[in-house]
Structure formats: structure tokens, C-alpha cells
Amino acid sequence: MEQIASALGDGARWRIVELLAERPRSVGELAELTGLRQPQTTKHLQTLARAGLVTVFPLGQRRVYAVEAAPLHDLEHRVRGLIELIEAHADERDVVARYRAAIETESALADQDRWADGRTFTFERVLGTPPEVLWRYWVDPDLLATWWAPPSMTVTDCVLEPTPGGRAVLEFRDAERRYRSEGRVNAAQEPEHLEFDLSVLDPAGAVAFTGRYDLTLTSVPEGTRLHLDLSITETTVEAVPAIAGIETGWGQVLDNLADAVGTEKETS
The missing domain is CATH 1.10.10.10 (Winged helix-like DNA-binding domain superfamily/Winged helix DNA-binding domain)
Incomplete structure (x- = not known):
């Protein structure tokens, strides 16, 4: 060919x-x-x-x-298959396009440190599993590693110790570098509430920005309503790419979580 x-x-x-x-x-x-x-x-x-x-x-x-x-x-068949593959994954290109646009928008705003302090994000999903099961996917390191990274990334270290003062760590990598975040758990009430801070570190180990997360898991007839509030502080100018990716990134990892929970439900 x-x-x-x-x-x-x-x-x-x-x-x-x-x-x-x-x-x-x-x-x-x-x-x-x-x-x-x-x-x-x-x-x-x-x-x-x-x-x-x-x-x-x-x-x-x-x-x-x-x-x-x-x-x-034969060439036509191969090209047709390639076109179908491209069309099937058009959403992946859309993600990249949205991320690029977000970086351009944030870059125009990031004229000094603390430029995005106080910005908030909210994510909500209804997942067809009880809160007790979903809680394990947040606090069990092995289960957490199955979903807590965007596509094309591999989790290399992750932990959310469900006790006040417990460690919060997320490290993942791609083909180019590792990305690490560290912090502490502030509050934990099994299986319904988890608060933690997580600071995104730059390649030199300095804080790029800190996210404060407030997770609530509420039992509903369909399973569990997941509600996640995120506010950011300690933002630096260099944090533009990371902050630009928050909305898309968390959307992707929550999709991963839904898939992981769904797979467990199918095999149980």
C-alpha cells in the first residue's frame, strides 16, 4: 500500500x-x-x-x-477506513480546538500573578451506582488511577487519603513529561463528602496554582448525584495552559469515571 x-x-x-x-x-x-x-x-x-x-x-x-x-x-478501501476513523474521533479534534481557543483567551487575561484567583467551576453528573461504590473510586488508589487523568495520559501516582490532613497527590505523564499536583484533604465524611486542596506544580516544583475541591455524593433514585465545586487561587502567569484546560479536562476525567463505574456494574 x-x-x-x-x-x-x-x-x-x-x-x-x-x-x-x-x-x-x-x-x-x-x-x-x-x-x-x-x-x-x-x-x-x-x-x-x-x-x-x-x-x-x-x-x-x-x-x-x-x-x-x-x-x-484497495487504496480506496484504506482511505475510506481512514476517513471513517477521522469522523468517528472528530470530538477529539474539537477538544483540542476548544483547548487552543481557551489558552488564547486566558493568555490575554494573564497579565500578572493572581490573575485568576477566586475563579470557580462546577461539575455535576448522575451516575448509576450507589454513593458507597462511587466513594471507593475516589479514595481507593487503584480505582482512582483508572480514571483520574485525561485521555492519552497515564497515572503514575495518585492518592486521596479520606481523613483530615490526609495526602492528596496526582501525578500523570504523557510522552513528553510528567505532571504533578500535591495537597491535603481538609474534610472527609464517608460516603458523601470530600474536601481537598491540590496544587499544580510546574516542572521546577513550584506552585502554578492551587485548586480547592468540594465533592458531594448524594443518593438519588438513579444512583448518585456527583457535585464537584472547584475554586482556584495562587494563580501564576505560567499557569495559563493548566487553567485553560480545567473545564475540558475535568469533563474528560468524569467521563472516564462514568465509564469505569459502568464497567464494574457490567462485570459484577
């Missing part, structure tokens, strides 16, 4: 294939129609032949080239 794509990647060869799609032609006719010299045309035809795109056969004293449709059907 790579050989076919490479052969068709040249404009002159693509034109030759177009001409042969109409009917078989000789080297001389192709050279005249493309404006190429005959030796150049012959080399292009040889490349197309090696890729299986054209065949040559004698016609009296002439050698005539004809296009082969089968490799093009």
Missing part, C-alpha cells in the same frame, strides 16, 4: 493514471499528452508498474499501457 501511495504521490504519475483511466495508451501518446519527454514518461510508467498500478502489453508493433483498478480499489 505504501508503494501505491508513493507512486501516486507524484503529480506527473497521477496525470498518467488519469489518462490511462480513459483508455490504454502508448508511451509516445502519454508523453505528448503530459508534455513530458518520452524517457521521463517511461520511467514514470516503470514506477507505476512496480506498484502494480499499470500493465504493459504488445499491440502489434506498439507497447500499450493500461491501468489496473484492483490496487486503486
Whole structure:
């Protein structure tokens, strides 16, 4: 397939294939129609032949080239599959576009430290599982690691110790670097309430900003209503990318949580 794509990647060869799609032609006719010299045309035809795109056969004293449709059907199938994959994951590109727009917006505001102090965010979901089960997904490190990172990130360390003064840690990585946050649990009432602070650290280990989280799990007929309030403080100018990603990032990790809880429900 790579050989076919490479052969068709040249404009002159693509034109030759177009001409042969109409009917078989000789080297001389192709050279005249493309404006190429005959030796150049012959080399292009040889490349197309090696890729299986054209065949040559004698016609009296002439050698005539004809296009082969089968490799093009294979290419069409691969391209169609690629298009379907792109369309199926269009939301991922939308996430990147929204994140880029958010960075541009926040960059215009971040003219000094503390620029975003006091900003608040609220997230709410109804999940089809009891509060006791959902609580475990927040305080059990193994379960927490299954969802507490955006797509394409891998959790390397995470803990929310459900007791006042307990540790709060989140570290995840991608192919380029690690991202670490540290803090403390302020209040915990199993299985319905958890408050904690989490400071996002820059690569040097300094605080970029601190998030104060207030999580409430309420039993409802459908399962559990999850309500999460987040306020930020200690914001630095360098925190722009992280703050720009809060809305999208938490939306993604709560989707992960819903998937993780749903998987447990299916297998239990």
C-alpha cells in the first residue's frame, strides 16, 4: 500500500493514471499528452508498474499501457477506513480546538500573578451506582488511577487519603513529561463528602496554582448525584495552559469515571 501511495504521490504519475483511466495508451501518446519527454514518461510508467498500478502489453508493433483498478480499489478501501476513523474521533479534534481557543483567551487575561484567583467551576453528573461504590473510586488508589487523568495520559501516582490532613497527590505523564499536583484533604465524611486542596506544580516544583475541591455524593433514585465545586487561587502567569484546560479536562476525567463505574456494574 505504501508503494501505491508513493507512486501516486507524484503529480506527473497521477496525470498518467488519469489518462490511462480513459483508455490504454502508448508511451509516445502519454508523453505528448503530459508534455513530458518520452524517457521521463517511461520511467514514470516503470514506477507505476512496480506498484502494480499499470500493465504493459504488445499491440502489434506498439507497447500499450493500461491501468489496473484492483490496487486503486484497495487504496480506496484504506482511505475510506481512514476517513471513517477521522469522523468517528472528530470530538477529539474539537477538544483540542476548544483547548487552543481557551489558552488564547486566558493568555490575554494573564497579565500578572493572581490573575485568576477566586475563579470557580462546577461539575455535576448522575451516575448509576450507589454513593458507597462511587466513594471507593475516589479514595481507593487503584480505582482512582483508572480514571483520574485525561485521555492519552497515564497515572503514575495518585492518592486521596479520606481523613483530615490526609495526602492528596496526582501525578500523570504523557510522552513528553510528567505532571504533578500535591495537597491535603481538609474534610472527609464517608460516603458523601470530600474536601481537598491540590496544587499544580510546574516542572521546577513550584506552585502554578492551587485548586480547592468540594465533592458531594448524594443518593438519588438513579444512583448518585456527583457535585464537584472547584475554586482556584495562587494563580501564576505560567499557569495559563493548566487553567485553560480545567473545564475540558475535568469533563474528560468524569467521563472516564462514568465509564469505569459502568464497567464494574457490567462485570459484577
